[in-house]
Amino acid sequence: MKHLYFSLLLLLAVCVENVNAQDPVDPRTVIPTGDWEVLGDGTYYEDVFFMDYHWEKGASWTVTVEESVEQPGWYRFIAYGDACPKAIIEPTFGEPDNESYMYINATDPDKAFIPICSFGNKFNICSYVLENDFDPSKYLTVNDGVISGSEGCIVYQLIGAGDRWKPCNFFENFKLVLPESEWKDYRFKIKAEKSCSEDNIFKYEITNVGPDLKSFKAYVKPGYFSGTEAEISEAYANGENVAEGKNTCTATARGRYSLIVIGCNEAGEASSANSTYFYVMDDEADQWESVGTAVYYEDVLGSLYPDMTTEKLNVEVEVNKNRPGYYRLVEPYKEHPYFLYYIKMYRPHENHKHYLYVNAEDPKAVYIEDSPAGVNLGYGDASILSMAYVNLCNGMSKEEISALNLFGELSGREITFPDNSLVLVERLYKEGMLVTAEAPMFRITLPESAGIDDITVDNDAPAEYFNLQGVRVDNPSNGVFIRRQGTKTEKVIIK
Numbered sequence: 413m414k415h416l417y418f419s420l421l422l423l424l425a426v427c428v429e430n431v432n433a434q435d436p437v438d439p440r441t442v443i444p445t446g447d448w449e450v451l452g453d454g455t456y457y458e459d460v461f462f463m464d465y466h467w468e469k470g471a472s473w474t475v476t477v478e479e480s481v482e483q484p485g486w487y488r489f490i491a492y493g494d495a496c497p498k499a500i501i502e503p504t505f506g507e508p509d510n511e512s513y514m515y516i517n518a519t520d521p522d523k524a525f526i527p528i529c530s531f532g533n534k535f536n537i538c539s540y541v542l543e544n545d546f547d548p549s550k551y552l553t554v555n556d557g558v559i560s561g562s563e564g565c566i567v568y569q570l571i572g573a574g575d576r577w578k579p580c581n582f583f584e585n586f587k588l589v590l591p592e593s594e595w596k597d598y599r600f601k602i603k604a605e606k607s608c609s610e611d612n613i614f615k616y617e618i619t620n621v622g623p624d625l626k627s628f629k630a631y632v633k634p635g636y637f638s639g640t641e642a643e644i645s646e647a648y649a650n651g652e653n654v655a656e657g658k659n660t661c662t663a664t665a666r667g668r669y670s671l672i673v674i675g676c677n678e679a680g681e682a683s684s685a686n687s688t689y690f691y692v693m694d695d696e697a698d699q700w701e702s703v704g705t706a707v708y709y710e711d712v713l714g715s716l717y718p719d720m721t722t723e724k725l726n727v728e729v730e731v732n733k734n735r736p737g738y739y740r741l742v743e744p745y746k747e748h749p750y751f752l753y754y755i756k757m758y759r760p761h762e763n764h765k766h767y768l769y770v771n772a773e774d775p776k777a778v779y780i781e782d783s784p785a786g787v788n789l790g791y792g793d794a795s796i797l798s799m800a801y802v803n804l805c806n807g808m809s810k811e812e813i814s815a816l817n818l819f820g821e822l823s824g825r826e827i828t829f830p831d832n833s834l835v836l837v838e839r840l841y842k843e844g845m846l847v848t849a850e851a852p853m854f855r856i857t858l859p860e861s862a863g864i865d866d867i868t869v870d871n872d873a874p875a876e877y878f879n880l881q882g883v884r885v886d887n888p889s890n891g892v893f894i895r896r897q898g899t900k901t902e903k904v905i906i907k
């Protein structure tokens with residue numbers, strides 16, 4: 413199945429269609445009708461209408477918070493009354509609404525939500541959750557008296573415009589700080605344009621810094637950052653002091669590195685953490701030799717992007733002089749038809765080439781190392797790797813990985829991988845999240861000069877057919893298909 417990517421701009425431009433938020437059915441959406449007790453003054457942080465109607469980023473104001481007497485954990489407050497700044501009221505409601513409450517059901521602190529609430533006879537606002545008849549479950553949470561949620565957890569609707577809801581809270585500023593509670597803004601972001609370092613120097617910027625952060629520490633470690641308390645403590649204890657704004661860090665040996673930045677409060681205590689990653693690239697020309705041309709059936713991008721297909725590519729392959737079975741494909745995406753057409757998406761570098769590193773030293777436990785591809789499809793620099801490699805880096809044994817069916821296999825000259833064992837990483841897609849690719853057609857056929865016995869084709873194996881998008885076809889007819897039989901793959905025309 414294709415993995416569809418949606419950018420922030422797309423979410424802002426289109427509405428959430430075909431969702432009918434109907435009259436409340438779930439009992440959790442029924443607003444209590446009894447008495448409400450005034451708890452005192454709290455603070456409301458607005459991020460509902462910011463992108464569409466006003467530009468008061470981070471705006472907040474004081475509201476009187478009440479709690480249901482009969483059902484403690486239900487809260488209400490006048491969200492857009494006289495206390496709301498005119499810069500927000502005028503372009504949205506026209507005038508303050510001192511009668512309409514925003515209700516929040518926080519009886520379950522981990523699954524708090526806003527039922528459908530109307531304001532100024534103009535807008536409906538609610539949480540994007542099952543209780544409101546939406547499919548996703550983006551709940552609010554309550555932590556130390558602060559009710560908040562993630563990007564897109566709230567939607568709004570223009571009354572009378574049909575069943576069209578628009579997502580909001582894109583900057584995650586929406587919050588209700590309950591009376592006698594306090595919210596400290598320890599947020600910040602790490603901005604980096606490139607994944608590959610230049611001369612082993614990686615450039616990054618600490619930006620969007622919350623007012624309660626006073627200093628930062630930066631720490632570089634090989635491999636992956638999992639966000640554990642132990643890793644954060646290690647980064648805090650060993651990190652170097654850096655400042656808000658532009659910075660650099662360094663590393664030496666080839667590979668992937670995690671940059672962990674710790675934000676500290678006024679007392680110098682660790683209050684928040686963010687991470688990014690970069691690669692040290694090295695052609696290591698003296699350690700590798702060419703063994704000819706491999707046939708590379710690229711299907712990671714073909715599986716994940718709707719407008720891309722499986723491509724058969726002829727790519728130079730090299731073997732490590734000191735490690736038989738350790739291969740790399742040289743600039744595997746340079747002649748990819750998609751990037752020849754969209755030339756700006758391929759990003760060659762002057763001081764190094766890009767390689768796909770394939771470790772087949774154990775033919776029964778083949779994996780692809782984290783390999784920058786030199787392409788950018790709109791979500792930052794892309795890298796391709798095996799999930800087996802990630803697990804190895806995180807300390808998992810080969811036996812454990814084999815049990816999960818994540819290793820590839822070298823049979824004859826053919827390298828294949830199980831479905832859903834390869835992943836794509838793009839710097840700007842969900843902070844470099846690992847995205848699994850089904851990739852059923854992905855394979856690499858090594859040349860005869862690679863020093864491996866020729867493939868033994870099992871002509872008795874059942875034939876499987878796929879269309880050019882890599883989707884399996886049970887009864888192919890009237891078109892061009894890819895046939896896989898045993899270890900042999902070829903493109904065929906079936907009439």
